[in-house]
Amino acid sequence: MGTTITRFAPSPTGHLHIGGARTALFSWLLARHNDGKFVLRIEDTDRQRSTQEYTDAILDSMKWLGMDWDGELTYQSERFDIYNSYIDQLLEEGKAYWCECTPEQVDAMREKAMKEKRKPKYDGTCREKKFGPGENRVVRFKAPLEGRTSFTDMIKGPISVENAEMDDMILRRSDGSPTYNLAVVVDDHTMGVTQVLRGDDHVNNTPRQIQLYNALGWDVPKFGHVPMILGSDKKKLSKRHGALSVMEYEKMGYLPEAVVNYLVRLGWSHGDQEIFSREELIKLFNTEHLGNSPSVFDTKKLDWVNCEYIKTKAPADLVPGMRSFLSEDVEVEDAYLEKIIPLLQPRATNYKEMVEMSDFFMVSADVLEYDKKAVEKVFTPEAVEILKSLTAKIEADEEFSHDSLESICKDFLEERELKFKAIGQPVRLALCGRTQSPGGLYDLMLVLGKNETLARMNRAASLI
Ligand code: GLU
Numbered sequence: 001m002g003t004t005i006t007r008f009a010p011s012p013t014g015h016l017h018i019g020g021a022r023t024a025l026f027s028w029l030l031a032r033h034n035d036g037k038f039v040l041r042i043e044d045t046d047r048q049r050s051t052q053e054y055t056d057a058i059l060d061s062m063k064w065l066g067m068d069w070d071g072e073l074t075y076q077s078e079r080f081d082i083y084n085s086y087i088d089q090l091l092e093e094g095k096a097y098w099c100e101c102t103p104e105q106v107d108a109m110r111e112k113a114m115k116e117k118r119k120p121k122y123d124g125t126c127r128e129k130k131f132g133p134g135e136n137r138v139v140r141f142k143a144p145l146e147g148r149t150s151f152t153d154m155i156k157g158p159i160s161v162e163n164a165e166m167d168d169m170i171l172r173r174s175d176g177s178p179t180y181n182l183a184v185v186v187d188d189h190t191m192g193v194t195q196v197l198r199g200d201d202h203v204n205n206t207p208r209q210i211q212l213y214n215a216l217g218w219d220v221p222k223f224g225h226v227p228m229i230l231g232s233d234k235k236k237l238s239k240r241h242g243a244l245s246v247m248e249y250e251k252m253g254y255l256p257e258a259v260v261n262y263l264v265r266l267g268w269s270h271g272d273q274e275i276f277s278r279e280e281l282i283k284l285f286n287t288e289h290l291g292n293s294p295s296v297f298d299t300k301k302l303d304w305v306n307c308e309y310i311k312t313k314a315p316a317d318l319v320p321g322m323r324s325f326l327s328e329d330v331e332v333e334d335a336y337l338e339k340i341i342p343l344l345q346p347r348a349t350n351y352k353e354m355v356e357m358s359d360f361f362m363v364s365a366d367v368l369e370y371d372k373k374a375v376e377k378v379f380t381p382e383a384v385e386i387l388k389s390l391t392a393k394i395e396a397d398e399e400f401s402h403d404s405l406e407s408i409c410k411d412f413l414e415e416r417e418l419k420f421k422a423i424g425q426p427v428r429l430a431l432c433g434r435t436q437s438p439g440g441l442y443d444l445m446l447v448l449g450k451n452e453t454l455a456r457m458n459r460a461a462s463l464i
Pocket of ligand 1: 011197
């Protein structure tokens with residue numbers, strides 16, 4: 001077989017949702033795995049519902065997830081002449097015909113067929129009338145009446161449909177615009193697509209499209225229809241299950257690599273491995289291991305995958321992402337964030353949480369807010385005295401390292417025959433303004449630096 005060419009063909013009538021993103025990822029991986037090409041086509045033939053804003057949002061989501069495409073982006077709206085030339089060819093060859101039946105007449109045919117317990121379809125009234133073009137006329141495909149149309153789906157296996165069950169579908173509407181099935185076949189063929197992976201809501205279109213390939217004398221690509229994603233209640237994933245669009249996941253603070261990893265695993269497997277680098281996905285991806293049953297979207301699992309990525313990344317690699325969630329008035333250096341991040345990595349689920357957990361690092365001692373209740377409870381006269389004495393010892397510590405701080409505190413506790421908790425809570429409260437925070441005491445001090453540590457301890461001691 002020649003070069004693998006796959007494609008993703010979103011309609012810009014909404015944002016890229018996670019189901020679409022997963023289908024796109026499978027196509028993208030199939031192309032990258034085979035050193036092939038991945039093309040992106042915007043299916044904007046529905047002029048009423050398609051917008052540039054949605055196109056831009058889809059492209060942003062593709063870029064965010066790291067799905068690069070080959071060659072120029074194609075817009076179906078710019079290819080009407082191409083579609084029409086193939087419709088004309090089919091008309092000339094007698095493989096399509098003009099039809100003047102009105103939508104009402106076609107509805108009546110369908111109803112009649114249903115009453116007679118036949119499959120509802122256009123009854124072929126105009127098939128042999130040899131009409132030419134005319135107002136309100138559509139062009140229909142002269143579909144084979146006998147035999148079967150069969151193919152082997154890469155995911156679902158063999159699929160076969162009686163030709164008699166299929167309509168003479170419309171190829172060109174009365175307003176001159178081509179229909180989806182015609183445009184997709186022309187595009188997939190002219191773009192050299194070898195494998196079509198798409199959502200299984202399109203599986204019924206495939207036999208019709210194969211009939212068109214045959215009528216046009218073109219090789220039929222391979223098809224694979226990906227089962228849909230369900231919500232936790234096993235119903236089709238929808239808004240009620242929470243976020244749907246890829247961009248919402250970015251806004252919630254997920255890492256794109258984690259979303260990619262999670263989505264690919266949702267419907268594809270490699271043994272029981274859960275975490276894959278991008279390179280591993282490209283190396284290991286195959287259509288044989290795409291599952292044939294619907295997958296259930298599980299936010300907890302996505303959170304777990306995101307945590308794994310946060311834990312294992314180099315702190316410097318998390319700096320830009322974390323910064324994008326900091327409010328604009330926070331002015332801190334990258335180097336400072338890089339020191340804070342290791343304290344957050346063991347427990348944060350996403351960038352948003354990283355920012356929330358570390359808010360006390362982003363202000364200076366004079367404006368740090370203290371939790372009033374905690375102050376009243378923790379800063380007893382004894383605690384304040386301990387805080388003051390310990391502050392003096394730390395001030396005298398030239399070294400200000402993890403080891404030196406540890407030995408200062410140890411000696412201090414030994415001298416006074418105290419347990420660690422005698423300094424644990426007061427010092428944490430002094431440094432962070434609250435009693436719960438990430439990081440051990442010495443790590444907190446080291447990130448804050450000596451001056452800021454002392455300033456916070458002094459301010460805290462003066463609160464009561
Ligand atoms: N534009 C179609 C959709 O967004 C996809 C068509 C296809 O993949 O063949 O559902």
